[in-house]
Amino acid sequence: MTALLTKVKSRLFVVAHRKTWGMLDGEYTSVFRGRSLDYDDLREYVPGDEVRDIDWKATARHGSPLVKRYVATRQHQLLLVVDTGRGMAAQAASGEAKWQVAVSAAGLLGYLALRHGDLVGLVEGDAGSTRPHPVKAGEAHLERLLRAVATRTTLESGDSRLVEQLRYVAEHYRRRMLVLVVADDHEVDEEELALVRRLHAQHEILWVGVEDADPTTTARGATAYDVADAAVLPPQLRLDRRLAQAYALAVAERRETLGRTLERLGIVHVRVGSSDAALAAVFRLLERQRRRGR
Known part of the structure; x- marks a missing residue:
């Protein structure tokens, strides 16, 4: 029997491109309001991102909006x-x-x-x-x-x-x-x-x-x-x-x-x-x- 998670991921990868991945990540993170976060890297802005997370200096250099991505300092x-x-x-x-x-x-x-x-x-x-x-x-x-x-x-x-x-x-x-x-x-x-x-x-x-x-x-x-x-x-x-x-x-x-x-x-x-x-x-x-x- 094919691994069930493999099927789930295959369906996800077929449908989800980079922008969709960013939106999914953002929506999931938003569930944990007030979670403790550390800065990780930058990614392109997608609808739904918090405006306060936009890195304006990096945006000016890149030419399109970039937001800061964070990782949790504690597990949920x-x-x-x-x-x-x-x-x-x-x-x-x-x-x-x-x-x-x-x-x-x-x-x-x-x-x-x-x-x-x-x-x-x-x-x-x-x-x-x-x-x-x-x-x-x-x-x-x-x-x-x-x-x-x-x-x-x-x-x-x-x-x-x-x-x-x-x-x-x-x-x-x-x-x-x-x-x-x-x-x-x-x-x-x-x-x-x-x-x-x-x-x-x-x-x-x-x-x-x-x-x-x-x-x-x-x-x-x-x-x-x-x-x-x-x-x-x-x-x-x-x-x-x-x-x-x-x-x-x-x-x-x-x-x-x-x-x-x-x-x-x-x-x-x-x-x-x-x-x-x-x-x-x-x-x-x-x-x-x-x-x-x-």
């Missing part, structure tokens, strides 16, 4: 919180498994963290068990984390229940961290809401929702079923136009409710339906977080 920690219940083994909007989209999103932010000298850890699990993975540096370590998500997420996994993983983080991680939550669109009950509010008071939280495939658009003759209980959706119902409209409305309402809940708590969030869209989604996530932190 990124904690990936990923649902690996069987709900994430279902198809995403793109037709691939939702865990593959989760790996792409988590892998991209994890790789950015490593580039900045930060540490990355993982908490993953389902309704029956939650498994922590240590916070460390290095691409080999990040590969192991992504591999854990891939191998743990199967149709034989327990039910998806993100509240269990959030509770674990609330009880075991005291140091302030950047927490990336990756899960599907689901209804947030009062218990989960209280945990998210508690975590948000202590950590910097980003949220990625992985979009489900629409079973009402499955090709004629194909089988569609709910991975939660393996219940098959009969073709006569799946292809019914009124049912399709009702399903679309229910999905839209659930997404809107989750979005409003996260907005009310001040948590930046995005939805992503494919691995190919993960880079743009992560960039939007970081950009929104920077703007919110102004």
